[in-house]
Amino acid sequence: MKDVNIIPLFVIIPLLTAFLIALLGKTIKNFSEKIIVASSSLLLAFSLYSQILLRHTPLKTLVYNVGGWLPPFGISMVLDGLSSFMLIVVNLIAFFVAVYSLSYMEKYTDKPKFFTLFALMVSGLNGVIVTGDIFNLFVFLEIASIASYALVAFGTQAEELEASFKYTIMGTVASSFIFLGIVFLYGFASTLNMAHMASVLNSKLSIWLLPFVSVLFLAGFSLKAAMVPFHGWLPDAHSSAPASISAMLSGVLIKTLGIYAMMRIFFNVLGITQAQLSILMFLGSLSIITGAILAFSQWDFKRLLAYSTISQVGYIVLGLGLGTPLGIFGALFHLFNHSVFKSLLFLNSGAVDYAASTRDLRETGGLNKVMPVTTKTNFIASMSISGIPPFSGFFSKLIIIFACIQKGHIGYGLCAVIGSILTLIYFMKLQKFVFLGELKDKFKQIAEVPYLMRFSMICLAAICILAGFLLLPALRPFLDRASDVLLGGTNYAAAVMGAALR
Amino acid sequence: MSLYILCMILFCIGIYGVLRKRNLVKIIIGLAIMGYSINLFLVLLGYRFHGRAAIEAETQDILSMVDPLPQAMALTSIVISLGILALVISIAIRIYEKYGTFDITKIKRLKG
Amino acid sequence: MSLIVKTITRLIVGLVLLFGIYIVLHGHLSPGGGFSGGVIVALSFVLMMLAFGEDVAVAKISRNLASNLESIGALMFLFIAILGFLGGSFFLNILSTGTPFKLFSAGTIILSNISIGIKVGIGLFAIFLALVILEKTKRER
Numbered sequence: 001m002k003d004v005n006i007i008p009l010f011v012i013i014p015l016l017t018a019f020l021i022a023l024l025g026k027t028i029k030n031f032s033e034k035i036i037v038a039s040s041s042l043l044l045a046f047s048l049y050s051q052i053l054l055r056h057t058p059l060k061t062l063v064y065n066v067g068g069w070l071p072p073f074g075i076s077m078v079l080d081g082l083s084s085f086m087l088i089v090v091n092l093i094a095f096f097v098a099v100y101s102l103s104y105m106e107k108y109t110d111k112p113k114f115f116t117l118f119a120l121m122v123s124g125l126n127g128v129i130v131t132g133d134i135f136n137l138f139v140f141l142e143i144a145s146i147a148s149y150a151l152v153a154f155g156t157q158a159e160e161l162e163a164s165f166k167y168t169i170m171g172t173v174a175s176s177f178i179f180l181g182i183v184f185l186y187g188f189a190s191t192l193n194m195a196h197m198a199s200v201l202n203s204k205l206s207i208w209l210l211p212f213v214s215v216l217f218l219a220g221f222s223l224k225a226a227m228v229p230f231h232g233w234l235p236d237a238h239s240s241a242p243a244s245i246s247a248m249l250s251g252v253l254i255k256t257l258g259i260y261a262m263m264r265i266f267f268n269v270l271g272i273t274q275a276q277l278s279i280l281m282f283l284g285s286l287s288i289i290t291g292a293i294l295a296f297s298q299w300d301f302k303r304l305l306a307y308s309t310i311s312q313v314g315y316i317v318l319g320l321g322l323g324t325p326l327g328i329f330g331a332l333f334h335l336f337n338h339s340v341f342k343s344l345l346f347l348n349s350g351a352v353d354y355a356a357s358t359r360d361l362r363e364t365g366g367l368n369k370v371m372p373v374t375t376k377t378n379f380i381a382s383m384s385i386s387g388i389p390p391f392s393g394f395f396s397k398l399i400i401i402f403a404c405i406q407k408g409h410i411g412y413g414l415c416a417v418i419g420s421i422l423t424l425i426y427f428m429k430l431q432k433f434v435f436l437g438e439l440k441d442k443f444k445q446i447a448e449v450p451y452l453m454r455f456s457m458i459c460l461a462a463i464c465i466l467a468g469f470l471l472l473p474a475l476r477p478f479l480d481r482a483s484d485v486l487l488g489g490t491n492y493a494a495a496v497m498g499a500a501l502r
Numbered sequence: 503m504s505l506y507i508l509c510m511i512l513f514c515i516g517i518y519g520v521l522r523k524r525n526l527v528k529i530i531i532g533l534a535i536m537g538y539s540i541n542l543f544l545v546l547l548g549y550r551f552h553g554r555a556a557i558e559a560e561t562q563d564i565l566s567m568v569d570p571l572p573q574a575m576a577l578t579s580i581v582i583s584l585g586i587l588a589l590v591i592s593i594a595i596r597i598y599e600k601y602g603t604f605d606i607t608k609i610k611r612l613k614g
Numbered sequence: 615m616s617l618i619v620k621t622i623t624r625l626i627v628g629l630v631l632l633f634g635i636y637i638v639l640h641g642h643l644s645p646g647g648g649f650s651g652g653v654i655v656a657l658s659f660v661l662m663m664l665a666f667g668e669d670v671a672v673a674k675i676s677r678n679l680a681s682n683l684e685s686i687g688a689l690m691f692l693f694i695a696i697l698g699f700l701g702g703s704f705f706l707n708i709l710s711t712g713t714p715f716k717l718f719s720a721g722t723i724i725l726s727n728i729s730i731g732i733k734v735g736i737g738l739f740a741i742f743l744a745l746v747i748l749e750k751t752k753r754e755r
Contacts, residue, residue, distance in 0.1 A: 008704040015692055023685035067698065067705040135575055142582045146589060153593055158600040159611050161593055168590045169529060173520060176536045179579065180513070183540060186572070187547045236612045557645060560715045581649060588741045595748055 003053055006046055007064040007077045010087060010130050011140075013039050013046075014123035018116045025112025032112040033102050036119065040095040043122070047087035051478065054084055060481060063132065063500040071132070071500050072196035078132035078496055081481025086129045086260050088478075089336055092463075093251045093343050094122050100347055100456035101244040103449070104354060108242065114154060121147035121248065125256045132496060134182050134269070135192045141178070141224075141257055145171050148253055152241040163233075163240035170233040174223035178261075181216035184209065195496035198269045202490055214276055217265055225258020227317060228287040231310050235294075238309065239302035243350020246302060250309045251343035255335055259316055268485070268492035272323065280321030285415040287314030292422035296429075301349045301359040304430060305342065311419055312338045312385065318416060319400040320486075322407050328483045330399030336479075337384065337392040337467055344381040344460040348374050351453055352434060355446045361430070366439030370446050373454045375435045377461040382431060384464045386424035392467035505546055512539035526594045526604045530587065537583040541576040548572030615665045623665035630658040638731035642720040648730025655735035660742050668746050671739075677747075680740040687733030694722050694729065 017039040025032040054060055064077040079087075098118065105111050124144025131137050149171065153164035186192060188209050189200040201210070219230075226234035234254075238246045266272045291311030298304040316338065319331025351374045352367065353359050368375040384391035387398075397420055404413030448454065469475060485492065516539055519532020548569035556570035594604070601609050615623075634654030641647030663671035675683075698706030712719030 005699070005704075012692065012696060012704070016689075019685045019688045019692065023682060023689065065703065067707070068701075068703040135578075139578060139582070142586075146582075146585055149586075149589055149593075153596075156596060158597075161597045161600060162609055162612055165526070165590065165593050165597060165609075168586065168593065169520060169533065172533050172586055172590075173517070173536070176513075176516075176533075176540060180540050180543075183544050183547065183572075183575075186544075186575075192571070240612065555645060558714070577649060584738075588745075592745060592748065595745065595752075599752060 004062050004064045004079075006050065006053070007062065007079050007130055008066065009046060010043065010126040011123055013043055014119045014126065018119035018123065021112050021119065022116045025115070032115045036098050036115045037102070039119065040091065040098045040122070043091040043126070044088075044095045047084070047091045050079055050084045050087060054079070054081060054481060055477070057499075059495050059499050060484070061495040061499040063496055065500060071497065072191050072193040075136055076132040076193060076195075076496070076500060077130045078195075078499075079130060080485050080492075080495065081483075082260075082263070082485040083129050085332065085336075085478065085482035086256060087126065089339050090122070090125050090129065090252045090256060093248065093339055094118075094125075096456040096460055097244045097247050097251075097343065097347070100247075100350070100453050101242075103452040104244050104350055105242070107354070108155065114151070114242075117147045117151050117154075118245075118248075120144075121151065121253070125252060128256055128261060132194050133192050134185065134194050134197065134265070137194075137261060137264075138175070138179055138182055141261065142175060144253065144257060145175065145224075148245070148249060151245045152237050152249075154242055154245070155240075160240045163236035167233045167237035170223055170230075174220045174230075177216050177220035177223070181213045181220065184213050184216070194264070194269050195493040195500075198271070198490045198493035199497070201270065202493070210270060214266070214270060217262065217270075218276070218279065221258050221262035221265075222283065225254050225262065225313055225317070226310055227258075227283045227313065228290045228310065229283075231287070231291070234310060235303050235306040238306035238346075239300060243302070243346055243353060246306075246349070247343035247346035250306065250346055251339040254309070254313065255316070255339060259313070259320075259335065263320065263486055267489055269490070271490045277321050277323045280317050281409070281412055282321075284314045284316070284318030284321055285412050287311060287317065288415055288419035289314075289422075292419050292426070296422060296426045298426075299361045301352060301361060301364075301430070301434065302346065304361075304426060305345050305349060308345075308385070308423065308426070309338075309342055311423065312342065314419070315397065315400055315416065318412060319403060322400075322403050322409070324403055324407055325483065325487055326399060326406060327403035328486050329479060330396055330403055332479055332482050332486075333399060333470065334393075334396035336470070337396050337464075340460055340463050340467060341381040341384045341393060344377060344457060344464065345385070347453070347457050347460070348378040348381065351449045351457065354449050354453070356443055361433040363440075364434045364443070365437040366435070367443065368435045369439050370443060371435075371448050373448055373457060377457040378435065379431065380461045380464050382427040386427050387420045388424075390465070390468070392464055395468050395471060506543065509539050509543040509546065512542070515539075524606050526597065526606060526609075529606070530590055530594060533590070534583065534587060537579065541579055544572045544576045544579070619665050623661055627658050627662050630661065631655060634658060634731075634735065638727055639717070639724070641727040642723045643715060643717070648727040649734050651727070652731040652734025653738060655731065656738035656742070659735075659739045663742070663746065668743065668750070672743070675736070675739065677740070677743060680736050680743065683736045684733055684740060687729050687731075687736065690729035691726055691733065694725050697722070 017035055021032045060081055062079040066075045105114055121144050124140045127140030128137055149164055149168045152167055153160050189197045191197050191200060223230040238249050288311050291307050295304050295307030316331045316335050319327045356364060384393040387394045401413050401416050513536055516532050516536030520529055523529050550566055550568050553566045553568040556567045598604060634651045637646035637654060638648055638651030659671055695705045698704050698708055701708040707721040709721035711721045
């Protein structure tokens with residue numbers, strides 16, 4: 001089997017899992033649990049292997065021609081540094097969330113359906129990452145979105161349905177914008193392959209089309225990534241979903257559908273301009289401040305975390321908007337860190353909900369005496385997200401702030417610093433009201449959550465601590481290869497075409 | 503050109519429906535209109551004058567044909583919007599069951 | 615429903631079903647294909663459900679069978695795609711493409727059309743059934 005053959009497996013394995021569970025999950029006992037763990041660990045192994053594969057590839061790009069059709073005629077799948085980086089992020093979180101869900105989903109009735117939708121969502125996310133065809137990107141984006149709409153409404157309580165309705169409407173409007181942009185691009189460039197499109201757009205100038213399409217994409221992807229003027233749906237959707245799904249949504253879904261797709265299209269296909277970078281920087285810093293201030297006044301555990309997501313995604317967008325090597329490096333590093341610690345925080349909220357059956361900060365308190373593992377992992381994640389030195393969040397935020405100062409944007413740097421301080425404040429509030437203080441009588445009897453849930457939380461906490469080592473020279477290529485793809489801009493076209501014809 | 507502009511007007515009508523209407527069902531209809539307008543635009547983009555469908559036939563030669571790729575894309579997009587509409591309608595029915603109303607100003611248990 | 619509707623339905627429902635199957639099978643030769651044919655197949659069941667009530671339609675295809683067949687359709691499609699690996703590439707058309715304009719030509723495309731037809735036909739029927747059942751349980755309450 002040739003090396004490039006692993007690329008379609010990222011889509012095949014979760015799709016196969018989804019339909020097998022749908023077919024056999026009801027009849028064979030514990031079938032869905034076994035197969036979901038098997039497939040997600042396989043995916044994690046393959047995505048780690050893709051890093052090793054890339055190290056030995058000359059162009060740092062691998063292209064798979066689906067059906068043997070060469071680009072620009074067929075659909076191609078592209079694995080480069082950025083795709084490989086995102087694959088690792090998605091499949092790492094998906095693996096731990098799947099393990100966590102084995103115990104957590106006991107309180108819901110229909111586990112096979114949950115795992116079917118979960119696997120479909122993973123296949124959509126992986127598909128968005130590996131595809132090299134812009135319409136295929138839209139299709140996978142919709143697969144992931146539809147699965148997530150259904151997963152948000154999974155509990156079918158009144159609040160969940162309301163949140164899911166809001167999320168569906170906003171998500172569909174965003175998809176319509178993205179699709180309209182793709183249609184305009186197709187009408188202009190007469191090709192759907194992203195690499196070929198980039199080279200056509202380079203050679204064929206147009207005055208009005210590119211700005212118009214950029215606005216459509218910016219609106220669509222900002223809605224998907226919940227940047228501040230477009231953030232209304234996120235707190236509802238992310239706080240109403242089952243906790244493991246909140247972890248997926250906050251941890252990887254908005255990053256893949258929003259940030260990754262935006263990076264790929266703006267940097268590699270359209271070729272980013274200074275005006276677009278300034279808009280991204282402005283939106284990013286607006287998100288940082290607004291999200292942090294709104295999070296500050298929340299009394300619901302998960303709603304606080306959801307607003308915190310808006311604020312932290314702002315850091316990523318700010319770093320991308322700087323457009324300098326250091327800024328993009330910091331943004332990608334923060335993307336990795338944020339997906340780890342935000343998933344961990346949502347899993348913690350699920351653990352508190354599982355044991356104490358409440359998410360209201362005013363009702364909980366003193367849980368450190370009965371839930372030591374949750375408390376410790378939550379402490380690590382909170383310190384990491386607020387940027388306290390030995391933990392991972394500190395390094396990525398520091399790099400973004402340095403990049404701001406290096407580029408001369410002192411104001412934006414100040415925004416990032418203020419956002420970080422506000423983050424520390426509202427996570428102190430979280431610690432105080434949930435884990436510290438007096439233990440109430442009604443919580444005296446509760447026990448720590450089952451071991452599978454503990455396993456996921458401990459592993460993610462360990463990654464939180466160890467992620468700082470990614471800056472070491474031995475491990476830096478992991479991030480460097482990803483940022484090189486973005487810095488290369490429309491050289492993406494040449495790289496993909498070269499790798500496809502080889 | 504005027505046909506393209508009409509498509510965009512249809513798109514704007516869809517957005518108006520989503521943003522301005524208060525009934526859940528009317529919002530869903532707005533979403534559907536948005537989707538259809540894009541599909542229409544896509545198919546129009548692929549149209550060539552006096553072209554015929556890009557399907558080979560045994561008996562006749564094809565001199566000019568319309569672009570088949572937008573039609574395939576429109577079909578895919580129709581399938582996707584079918585899935586979304588089915589999902590969102592079932593959610594709307596469930597919401598009606600829980601809240602007893604289709605008015606979005608009365609469906610507001612989530613806030614903050 | 616009234617007697618006229620029932621009689622007409624009884625007469626044409628078989629034809630609608632056959633037409634759907636025709637569209638599915640001739641997807642590689644004429645306009646149509648798995649999705650369009652599948653929709654027509656589903657509509658024949660929906661027509662029956664509208665004319666005679668949901669119980670008659672459910673007696674023909676139960677909910678469990680519907681969801682199983684739907685997964686089987688999807689798995690078949692995926693399996694045909696994976697079969698391409700035998701020839702070296704995902705989605706590769708490995709069967710002989712035959713002579714053009716004959717029914718048994720175009721290799722795996724006809725098989726893919728059939729599996730999509732199953733998936734879409736049953737899937738749409740299942741969606742309609744789910745909405746009807748939702749409505750019915752509400753009325754009973």
